[in-house]
Amino acid sequence: MKKLINQSENVVKDALAGMEIIHADLLRVDHANQIIVRADGPIQGKVGVISGGGSGHEPMHGGFVGYGMLDAACPGEVFTSPVPDQMLAATRAVDGGAGVLHIVKNYTGDVLNFEMAAELAAAEGIEVASVVTNDDVAVQDSLYTAGRRGVGVTVLLEKIVGGLAETQAPLAAVANLARRVNDQGRSMGMALTSCTVPAAGKPTFELGEDEMEIGIGIHGEPGRRRVKLASAAEITELLANPIIDDLGLKSGEQVLAFVNGMGGTPLIELYIVANELAKILHGRDIKIARSLVGSYITSLEMAGCSITLLRLDDELIRYWDAPVHTPALRWGR
Amino acid sequence: MKKLINQSENVVKDALAGMEIIHADLLRVDHANQIIVRADGPIQGKVGVISGGGSGHEPMHGGFVGYGMLDAACPGEVFTSPVPDQMLAATRAVDGGAGVLHIVKNYTGDVLNFEMAAELAAAEGIEVASVVTNDDVAVQDSLYTAGRRGVGVTVLLEKIVGGLAETQAPLAAVANLARRVNDQGRSMGMALTSCTVPAAGKPTFELGEDEMEIGIGIHGEPGRRRVKLASAAEITELLANPIIDDLGLKSGEQVLAFVNGMGGTPLIELYIVANELAKILHGRDIKIARSLVGSYITSLEMAGCSITLLRLDDELIRYWDAPVHTPALRWGR
Numbered sequence: 037m038k039k040l041i042n043q044s045e046n047v048v049k050d051a052l053a054g055m056e057i058i059h060a061d062l063l064r065v066d067h068a069n070q071i072i073v074r075a076d077g078p079i080q081g082k083v084g085v086i087s088g089g090g091s092g093h094e095p096m097h098g099g100f101v102g103y104g105m106l107d108a109a110c111p112g113e114v115f116t117s118p119v120p121d122q123m124l125a126a127t128r129a130v131d132g133g134a135g136v137l138h139i140v141k142n143y144t145g146d147v148l149n150f151e152m153a154a155e156l157a158a159a160e161g162i163e164v165a166s167v168v169t170n171d172d173v174a175v176q177d178s179l180y181t182a183g184r185r186g187v188g189v190t191v192l193l194e195k196i197v198g199g200l201a202e203t204q205a206p207l208a209a210v211a212n213l214a215r216r217v218n219d220q221g222r223s224m225g226m227a228l229t230s231c232t233v234p235a236a237g238k239p240t241f242e243l244g245e246d247e248m249e250i251g252i253g254i255h256g257e258p259g260r261r262r263v264k265l266a267s268a269a270e271i272t273e274l275l276a277n278p279i280i281d282d283l284g285l286k287s288g289e290q291v292l293a294f295v296n297g298m299g300g301t302p303l304i305e306l307y308i309v310a311n312e313l314a315k316i317l318h319g320r321d322i323k324i325a326r327s328l329v330g331s332y333i334t335s336l337e338m339a340g341c342s343i344t345l346l347r348l349d350d351e352l353i354r355y356w357d358a359p360v361h362t363p364a365l366r367w368g369r
Numbered sequence: 370m371k372k373l374i375n376q377s378e379n380v381v382k383d384a385l386a387g388m389e390i391i392h393a394d395l396l397r398v399d400h401a402n403q404i405i406v407r408a409d410g411p412i413q414g415k416v417g418v419i420s421g422g423g424s425g426h427e428p429m430h431g432g433f434v435g436y437g438m439l440d441a442a443c444p445g446e447v448f449t450s451p452v453p454d455q456m457l458a459a460t461r462a463v464d465g466g467a468g469v470l471h472i473v474k475n476y477t478g479d480v481l482n483f484e485m486a487a488e489l490a491a492a493e494g495i496e497v498a499s500v501v502t503n504d505d506v507a508v509q510d511s512l513y514t515a516g517r518r519g520v521g522v523t524v525l526l527e528k529i530v531g532g533l534a535e536t537q538a539p540l541a542a543v544a545n546l547a548r549r550v551n552d553q554g555r556s557m558g559m560a561l562t563s564c565t566v567p568a569a570g571k572p573t574f575e576l577g578e579d580e581m582e583i584g585i586g587i588h589g590e591p592g593r594r595r596v597k598l599a600s601a602a603e604i605t606e607l608l609a610n611p612i613i614d615d616l617g618l619k620s621g622e623q624v625l626a627f628v629n630g631m632g633g634t635p636l637i638e639l640y641i642v643a644n645e646l647a648k649i650l651h652g653r654d655i656k657i658a659r660s661l662v663g664s665y666i667t668s669l670e671m672a673g674c675s676i677t678l679l680r681l682d683d684e685l686i687r688y689w690d691a692p693v694h695t696p697a698l699r700w701g702r
Contacts, residue, residue: 038561038581040638040674042600042645050601051637054644058626058660094636228371248371268373268383293391299635302670303427304384305373311387312375327391329696331664337635337672341373363662366700 037237039337044234048091048113055098059363062102069125070118072098073108077130083201083210084108084130087139087194088123089146090115092233093254096191096333099364105198106139106362114233114336115255117145123153127162135163135207137214139194141186142170165211169193171223171344173282174251174259185253188296188344189221191332192356195365199355217352222279225342226259226271227252227298231335250274254298254335268305272312275343280320283347287321292328292356294344299334301341306330309341326356332364370570372670377567381424381446388431392696395435402458403451405431406441410463416534416543417441417463420472420527421456422479423448425566426587429524429666432697438531439472439695447566447669448588450478456486460495468496468540470547472527474519475503498544502526504556504677506615507584507592518586521629521677522554524665525689528698532688550685555612558675559592559604560585560631564668583607587631587668601638605645608676613653616680620654625661625689627677632667634674639663642674659689665697 041047048070055072056065063072071088078084087097088110097109107130112118127136136157140150147168154164169186178185197214227249230239240256243249248266251259266274285291295310297303310329317324325348333342346352359368374380385405389398397408404421411417420430421443430442440463445451460469469490473483480501487497502519511518530547560582563572573589576582581599584592599607618624628643630636643662650657658681666675679685692701 038578038598038672040561040601040604040634040642042602042641047637047641050644051640054640054642054647054662057647057657058640058643058662091637092635094640099636228373245371265371267375269375271373300633300670300672301373302425302632302667303432303664304380304424304669307384307387307391307427308375308380309373309387310391311383314387314390324390329387329391331636334635336637337633339371339633339670361700367694367702369701 037232039234041234047234048111062361062363066125069122071108071110071122071126071129072101073129074101077107078132080132081134081204082132083134083207084132084136085139085198085201086110086126086130086136088118089141090117092336093333095364100194100362102362103369104202104358104360105194105365114235117143117149120149120152120156123150124156127153127157127164131162135165137207137210138164138166139190139214140166140168141190142168142183143180143185144182163207165207167211167214167218169218171218171221173222173278174224178253179257180255187225187254188223188294188333188342189218189346192221192292192294192344192346193217195360196352196355199358202358221344221346222283223342223344224275224279225252225340226250226275227338227340229300229339230256231338252340254333256335268308269312272309272316276313276316279343279345283345285322285347290323290325290348292326292346292348293317293324294328296333296342296344297331298338298340299331300337300339303330306341313343326353370565372567374567380567381444395694395696399458402455404441404443404455404459404462405434406459406462407434410440411465413465414467414537415465416467416538416540417465417469418472418531418534419443419459419463419469421451422474423450425669426666428697433527433695435695436702437535437691437693438527438698447568450476450482453482453485453489456483457489460486460490460497464495468498470540470543471497471499472523472547473499473501474523475501475516476513476518477515496540498540500544500547500551502551504551504554506555506611507557511586512590513588520558520587521556521627521666521675522551522679525554525625525627525677525679526550528693529685529688532691535691554677554679555616556675556677557608557612558585558673559583559608560671560673562633562672563589564671585673587666589668601641602645605642605649609646609649612676612678616678618655618680623656623658623681625659625679625681626650626657627661629666629675629677630664631671631673632664633670633672636663639674646676659686
């Protein structure tokens with residue numbers, strides 16, 4: 037196992053310590069509760085927005101804590117759900133009197149633990165709304181998940197909903213927008229290589245030298261099928277077409293196109309995929325009105341990519357464009 | 370070779386096409402000359418700032434084209450110097466009457482070709498100044514280079530000097546600041562794995578399962594030594610101490626700490642290295658006043674990292690903090 041780590045059991049703890057030092061202007065880490073919170077929170081009258089999930093997907097979610105996005109993140113151990121106590125501590129920490137939104141990726145452990153935390157918070161008098169993202173069109177049920185998995189849309193949703201929350205909109209409006217973003221987005225991913233969970237010390241799965249997995253999950257869960265290596269053009273077709281069809285995107289519509297790296301894929305390859313995606317969308321007369329290219333929801337050092345398309349309207353564009361200042365996404369400030 | 374590419378000979382061309390579509394608000398690509406130029410340039414009265422080098426180091430340099438950083442970038446083929454014609458075309462394209470600064474990483478091909486381009490531009494009446502970065506403390510001479518190699522400082526220099534150029538400072542002042550940044554910064558890198566140049570189709574070098582290379586160059590050039598795998602704490606010592614000694618950093622000084630990923634290393638590992646670096650600097654009473662953590666000067670999909678330390682003063686901080694709007698670095702706008 038070749039990794040820049042110390043003891044494998046301290047990977048998350050060490051990385052959080054690094055984040056806290058490097059981004060002291062934006063966030064602080066509550067080490068006792070293992071949560072990352074905005075340095076300037078809680079903000080009175082603002083809906084608190086939190087998310088969380090297993091580590092190993094950086095910068096998601098800790099890298100999205102800051103102005104205009106998340107108020108707190110709950111990192112579990114690598115590829116392991118955070119526990120309800122973390123989520124409850126985060127909910128308390130960000131409560132500014134206007135309630136708290138839980139953004140939950142659809143994995144059974146995450147969903148159950150966030151539900152329990154929401155009940156505990158409600159018992160303390162904190163109003164909580166939850167939205168579950170389930171944008172992965174690759175498979176219906178899978179390892180760790182009933183229904184579709186929550187993947188790339190989560191990043192876009194956290195940005196857009198965080199933008200609305202910053203206007204002191206009420207909890208119901210923030211939750212409604214979150215559901216709308218989830219409904220309007222779809223994703224699919226693929227892997228060229230596996231990844232190695234530090235505590236396991238060996239690759240999560242095996243892929244032959246001439247194979248790739250289409251429809252992979254962000255923890256290496258099996259996808260639609262394992263096939264022979266193909267060109268970037270062919271791979272982009274395999275990912276984009278099911279998304280476009282599932283979303284029912286039509287000629288004349290506009291989207292946010294998100295080409296995401298899985299952690300071990302260099303940026304030069306993501307731009308090649310972006311170029312192929314642009315050709316496909318152009319061919320269907322769908323306009324790329326906004327875009328994001330980079331590694332934002334990853335699977336440790338896995339090589340591969342995912343594509344997310346989000347159908348845009350004026351409201352989504354407004355809050356996507358709104359200022360944001362987090363470790364991983366920043367503009368307008 | 371597992372890559373998200375089409376034909377290996379089209380890697381750079383396809384990636385440039387993707388960049389142009391995704392970042393149409395910031396830049397345009399002159400495909401005939403294979404250069405990337407600011408969409409809003411040339412800017413009258415502003416020194417044009419250009420750089421370039423082999424591709425495969427993305428986001429450097431094309432990802433740094435935009436307000437407050439580069440006016441143009443000249444990408445060569447992967448790990449191959451751009452040609453003088455590209456540099457001359459870029460120089461012409463960004464000339465707003467105040468002269469042009471060439472930022473050149475110290476590799477023999479880059480240096481020779483930029484020199485030739487500067488002479489050709491001068492013959493056309495364009496005033497050109499050049500600065501060569503040579504911040505890599507790992508080795509003196511190496512494959513492709515006489516003297517020290519230019520690496521991570523180049524990223525910081527492009528940002529800082531771009532900030533000054535935006536104030537319409539004269540060419541001599543911009544060039545002087547560039548030399549000062551280069552003098553005040555040092556870097557060193559390491560690799561856990563090799564990388565594969567698309568046209569070669571096989572790894573540039575071989576590393577055993579329990580080996581790493583300390584002092585690696587950004588094209589896989591040999592470093593100081595090949596040693597057994599070690600912890601993040603030990604690796605960070607091996608990189609940071611030679612930098613600190615070479616710079617002569619003293620108790621009470623302040624630095625910009627740049628922890629850079631080589632392309633295949635996930636962010637979670639870079640924060641672990643950042644944490645170790647912070648401990649070392651804290652132990653020497655050196656303050657991290659600014660920082661940058663991410664993959665900004667890469668070697669395709671190589672796993673590994675580099676550390677750059679830049680001694681800061683008020684002027685360097687002012688132009689580091691100045692607004693920037695490029696694909697890869699953005700703040701204040």
